[in-house]
Amino acid sequence: MNIKDIAKISGVGISTVSRVLNNSGVVSDATRARVMSVVKQYNYVPNSNARNLKMTQSNTIALMVKGISNPFFANMIKEVERQVHLRGCPLLIQHIEDGVDEIGAAVQLVKEKNLCGVIFMGGTYDHSEEEFKQLTVPFVLTTITTIKEVDPSVFSSVSIDDVHSAYKATNYLISLGHRSICFLARFPLVENTIGNRRLLGYKKALEEHGIPYDPAFVEDCEYAPSFGFAAAKRLMNKNKGATAMFAASDAIAIGVAKAVLSSGLSIPGDMSIVGFDGIEMAEYYHPSLDTISQPGVEMAHVSVETLFDLIAGETANKHIVFESLLVKRGSSRKIN
Amino acid sequence: MNIKDIAKISGVGISTVSRVLNNSGVVSDATRARVMSVVKQYNYVPNSNARNLKMTQSNTIALMVKGISNPFFANMIKEVERQVHLRGCPLLIQHIEDGVDEIGAAVQLVKEKNLCGVIFMGGTYDHSEEEFKQLTVPFVLTTITTIKEVDPSVFSSVSIDDVHSAYKATNYLISLGHRSICFLARFPLVENTIGNRRLLGYKKALEEHGIPYDPAFVEDCEYAPSFGFAAAKRLMNKNKGATAMFAASDAIAIGVAKAVLSSGLSIPGDMSIVGFDGIEMAEYYHPSLDTISQPGVEMAHVSVETLFDLIAGETANKHIVFESLLVKRGSSRKIN
DNA sequence: GATGTGTATCGAAACGATTCGAATGTCGAA
DNA sequence: TTCGACATTCGAATCGTTTCGATACACATC
Numbered sequence: 001m002n003i004k005d006i007a008k009i010s011g012v013g014i015s016t017v018s019r020v021l022n023n024s025g026v027v028s029d030a031t032r033a034r035v036m037s038v039v040k041q042y043n044y045v046p047n048s049n050a051r052n053l054k055m056t057q058s059n060t061i062a063l064m065v066k067g068i069s070n071p072f073f074a075n076m077i078k079e080v081e082r083q084v085h086l087r088g089c090p091l092l093i094q095h096i097e098d099g100v101d102e103i104g105a106a107v108q109l110v111k112e113k114n115l116c117g118v119i120f121m122g123g124t125y126d127h128s129e130e131e132f133k134q135l136t137v138p139f140v141l142t143t144i145t146t147i148k149e150v151d152p153s154v155f156s157s158v159s160i161d162d163v164h165s166a167y168k169a170t171n172y173l174i175s176l177g178h179r180s181i182c183f184l185a186r187f188p189l190v191e192n193t194i195g196n197r198r199l200l201g202y203k204k205a206l207e208e209h210g211i212p213y214d215p216a217f218v219e220d221c222e223y224a225p226s227f228g229f230a231a232a233k234r235l236m237n238k239n240k241g242a243t244a245m246f247a248a249s250d251a252i253a254i255g256v257a258k259a260v261l262s263s264g265l266s267i268p269g270d271m272s273i274v275g276f277d278g279i280e281m282a283e284y285y286h287p288s289l290d291t292i293s294q295p296g297v298e299m300a301h302v303s304v305e306t307l308f309d310l311i312a313g314e315t316a317n318k319h320i321v322f323e324s325l326l327v328k329r330g331s332s333r334k335i336n
Numbered sequence: 337m338n339i340k341d342i343a344k345i346s347g348v349g350i351s352t353v354s355r356v357l358n359n360s361g362v363v364s365d366a367t368r369a370r371v372m373s374v375v376k377q378y379n380y381v382p383n384s385n386a387r388n389l390k391m392t393q394s395n396t397i398a399l400m401v402k403g404i405s406n407p408f409f410a411n412m413i414k415e416v417e418r419q420v421h422l423r424g425c426p427l428l429i430q431h432i433e434d435g436v437d438e439i440g441a442a443v444q445l446v447k448e449k450n451l452c453g454v455i456f457m458g459g460t461y462d463h464s465e466e467e468f469k470q471l472t473v474p475f476v477l478t479t480i481t482t483i484k485e486v487d488p489s490v491f492s493s494v495s496i497d498d499v500h501s502a503y504k505a506t507n508y509l510i511s512l513g514h515r516s517i518c519f520l521a522r523f524p525l526v527e528n529t530i531g532n533r534r535l536l537g538y539k540k541a542l543e544e545h546g547i548p549y550d551p552a553f554v555e556d557c558e559y560a561p562s563f564g565f566a567a568a569k570r571l572m573n574k575n576k577g578a579t580a581m582f583a584a585s586d587a588i589a590i591g592v593a594k595a596v597l598s599s600g601l602s603i604p605g606d607m608s609i610v611g612f613d614g615i616e617m618a619e620y621y622h623p624s625l626d627t628i629s630q631p632g633v634e635m636a637h638v639s640v641e642t643l644f645d646l647i648a649g650e651t652a653n654k655h656i657v658f659e660s661l662l663v664k665r666g667s668s669r670k671i672n
Numbered sequence: 673g674a675t676g677t678g679t680a681t682c683g684a685a686a687c688g689a690t691t692c693g694a695a696t697g698t699c700g701a702a
Numbered sequence: 703t704t705c706g707a708c709a710t711t712c713g714a715a716t717c718g719t720t721t722c723g724a725t726a727c728a729c730a731t732c
Contacts (some may be wrong), residue, residue: 002718013682018720025721028680045447049394050718052385053687068417071617074410081404081431090449093429095417111381113426225620254620261622281407281617284561284590286597338688349712354690361691364710386688389717 001044010038021046058114061307062092064102066123070223070251072277072296073122076142079300080119087308089116096123103127107134117307120144124193129154138310142303143294147192156310156317158303162194165292165324166201169246169274172290172326174209177335178244178272181206182235184221184228184256185248195220198248198276217242221252228255236263243272243335250275250282253289257331272332278325288329295322337380346374357382394450397643398428400438402459406559406587408613408632409458412478415636416455423644425452432459439463443470453643456480460529465490474646478639479630483528492646492653494639498530501628501660502537505582505610508626508662510545513671514580514608517542518571520557520564520592521584531556534584534612553578557588564591572599579608579671586611586618589625593667608668614661624665631658 003021007014012031019025020035027035038044052058061084067073077093084091092109096102102125106118118139126147132154141157173181183202185195203213216238219231228247232255235242245260247253253275260271267273267287275282278293299322306318339357343350348367355361356371363371374380388394397420403409413429420427428445432438438461442454454475462483468490477493509517519538521531539549552574555567564583568591571578581596583589589611596607603609603623611618614629635658642654 003720004718014719015683015721016681019681022720026680031680043447045444047389047450047718048448049385049388049450050687051720053383053389053689053717054719054721056687058385069407069410069414071405071407071410074405074407078405078431081429082433085430090428090445091430092426093417094421094427095414097418108381109426111379112384114383114385225616229620251617254617258620258622258624280561281587281590284565284594286594286622288594339690340688350689351691351713352711355711358690362710367710383688386717387690389719390688390690392717 001042003046006035006038006042006044009042010035052114056114058116059089060092060113060115061089062094062106062109062113062115062118063121064094064096064106064118065121066096066102067223068093068095070122070249071279071281072250072294075279076121076296076300079297080121080304083301083304087304101127103131103135106139107136110135110137117311119303119307121303124188124190126190138307140303140307140310142299143296145192145194145197147190152319153317156306156319158299158306158320158322160294160299160322160324162197163201163204165276165294166198166246166248167205168201168324168326169276169292170202170205171208172328173244173246173272173274173332174205174211176244176272176332179211180217180239180242180244181211182217182219182232182239182242182245183248184219184231184235184245184252186222187220195248202246221247223249224251225255225258228252229259230255232256232259233263236260243270244274244332245271246274246276248276250277250279250289250291252276253282253291254285257285257287257289267331268333272335274332278327283329285331287331289331290329291327293325293327295325298322337378339382342371342374342378342380345378346371388450392450394452395425396428396449396451397425398430398442398445398449398451398454399457400430400432400442400454401457402432402438403559404429404431406458406585407615407617408586408630411615412457412632412636415633416457416640419637419640423640439467439471442475443472446471446473453647455639455643457639460524460526462526474643476639476643476646478635479632481528481530481533483526488655489653492642492655494635494642494656494658496630496635496658496660498533499537499540501612501630502534502582502584503541504537504660504662505612505628506538506541507544508664509580509582509608509610509668510541510547512580512608512668515547516553516575516578516580517547518553518555518568518575518578518581519584520555520567520571520581520588522558523556531584538582557583559585560587561591561594564588565595566591568592568595569599572596579606580610580668581607582610582612584612586613586615586625586627588612589618589627590621593621593625603667604669608671610668614663619665621667623667625667626665627663629661629663631661634658 003017007017019027020032081091121142124145129150187195206213219235221227221231245256247256275289275291278291282289339353343353355363356368417427457478460481465486523531542549555571557563557567581592583592611625611627614627618625
């Protein structure tokens with residue numbers, strides 16, 4: 001069942017059916033009604049492969065995401081799907097494994113499927129300006145850290161200020177009297193990752209308060225509870241005097257909390273904890289975990305909006321920086 | 337840059353390029369090398385819209401999923417993506433909102449994009465045999481409850497035995513001496529949902545031990561901590577004598593635990609808790625939550641495997657039922 | 673009646689791939 | 703030299719759309 005069949009059955013020309021289906025051009029009401037009734041009767045759905053081929057343009061959006069199973073991203077992905085779907089576009093999701101060239105994969109996908117836009121989510125991008133320029137369709141980087149110096153006019157982005165956010169968290173702990181504050185994040189070999197950016201904020205806060213930076217207080221740690229647990233154990237062994245831990249993700253913070261509590265210590269009695277992200281599970285931990293909350297859903301929403309603006313012809317790339325929020329719930333306390 | 341260009345530059349015919357790219361038919365080594373070098377030089381990627389159009393067949397898989405942001409599903413989705421990607425196929429993800437006709441949406445997608453397979457994940461399907469039969473491509477139902485009686489030869493499925501799993505959990509609590517056991521799950525208006533199935537197991541265990549079923553011990557509850565929290569509060573108010581709570585998801589169980597702990601009660605001292613799913617966060621809760629663990633990642637893996645077997649020509653539909661596992665971690669205790 | 677102006681419609685060409693029947697070239701045997 | 707057999711390669715037709723230039727008709731104007 002194709003457009004030709006519909007045309008024949010309706011007793012009209014092919015182009016008329018096309019115009020009816022796409023609401024383009026003029027069609028008399030009578031003809032439109034006749035065609036639509038045939039379309040409905042036969043449950044005709046236009047073939048998008050043919051359409052995309054002819055238009056050299058599909059309406060498919062691709063989402064390239066690292067850490068698809070991280071609850072923080074899971075919520076964002078859901079919102080991206082919702083917003084993209086709302087605009088009548090299919091969403092292709094590709095999970096980016098470590099070490100894969102995201103931009104290259106996207107470039108290939110764009111050529112192959114004539115995508116109309118790409119959203120990149122999460123991780124650290126080590127790409128040059130030339131590589132970004134290979135993307136011939138609009139794209140948005142969401143919660144992504146870029147390493148190389150790339151002209152901001154080349155890409156759009158939605159993010160928070162990681163340095164300042166970590167600075168706020170550390171500052172908060174310092175203001176409560178803590179001076180032995182541990183920091184947990186992922187530090188891949190490359191520089192300037194999210195972990196490194198947050199480390200910068202952590203260091204800056206320490207420095208401003210004359211607290212010497214001690215690498216022994218910092219642990220490399222994947223963004224998951226099990227890694228947070230193990231890293232916190234190591235930190236507690238190394239640094240008997242530590243009174244606070246700042247984790248670069250709530251998933252880590254939950255592991256940290258578990259390590260503290262299962263050692264027989266109390267939170268915030270013996271150890272104060274601050275996480276990062278603002279996932280629901282951290283709020284329902286006991287005690288509820290303090291955190292730097294990112295407006296993930298809103299960021300996802302704005303990412304899609306920005307992308308569709310670009311698709312609609314907007315030429316100026318935007319860089320939207322959201323405010324993170326220090327949420328105090330009771331996993332930190334004032335000490336002497 | 338299309339196949340014709342590549343052919344011209346390589347000095348060969350169009351079909352030769354096609355045969356080189358698809359490893360079909362005979363091509364002399366010299367020609368193959370020449371064509372491949374041109375392909376590489378120009379970064380040529382075949383247009384899949386044209387390919388799919390001509391073949392009336394794409395290699396795209398669609399995943400229709402309810403509860404995309406539920407951490408249990410998030411892990412499964414990741415595995416589905418990984419497995420599908422491994423087989424060189426793009427993955428289209430569509431989140432199913434409440435009240436949407438999943439099968440209808442999939443049927444449309446199949447017609448529109450000539451998909452080669454569909455995976456449905458999560459939720460309760462209220463579809464007749466005729467509706468399933470409209471799906472003209474292989475598909476697999478993963479962790480899905482079907483309401484209507486549908487001939488099993490019509491679809492493939494991957495699941496656990498919900499009734500028996502809930503029975504195991506309830507039995508466990510009863511074996512510890514509990515007789516006032518609350519149950520929390522989602523009960524939509526339709527019958528035979530996952531919640532209802534697990535309720536059946538819960539009731540069966542009670543009945544076998546001569547414990548009368550009391551509807552006051554059961555609360556309707558979405559699969560998220562906030563709902564678990566509120567429902568547990570209601571249950572504790574209604575039933576002062578309750579000593580245990582069985583939640584139909586770990587997300588709920590975390591909310592329940594929070595409600596109990598924040599009321600000043602202890603787990604498992606004053607209240608025993610068992611969850612369902614086996615998500616990492618429940619393990620790192622304090623105390624670690626007992627749960628009925630489903631092998632989600634493995635189920636996702638097998639779903640993709642089953643789907644690709646069907647795509648490869650396997651004609652017999654399979655129904656794979658995984659064993660759930662009662663994981664005892666310390667959120668339940670023996671009472672007199 | 674000839675002409676002009678809109679309105680509604682038509683259908684051929686094109687998008688970029690696959691594929692099959694046909695064509696070309698090479699080589700050994702008759 | 704001619705022929706068949708085999709190994710390669712070629713290109714036209716096709717998939718199901720969109721779109722643009724062309725057409726057909728009605729009606730008002732001159």
